Amino acid sequence: MDSQKASYNAGVAKGQTEEKASNMMDKASNAAQSAQDSMQEAGQQMKAKAQGAADAMKDGVNK
Structure with missing residues (x-):
């Protein structure tokens, strides 16, 4: 019975x-x-x- 219990406990631990x-x-x-x-x-x-900065540059150049 002890080996069955040990085997069961090993399975539980696994x-x-x-x-x-x-x-x-x-x-x-x-x-x-x-x-x-x-x-x-x-x-x-x-x-x-970056897109906002590019747009601001375009706006500045176009004014």
């Missing part, structure tokens, strides 16, 4: 470890997606500012 690893991978994936979204947003803001 399952818990796999679950923790899966959760860590999910968190890492979410962090990476968040970073990507932040960088994309920053890029869009930079693009908008």
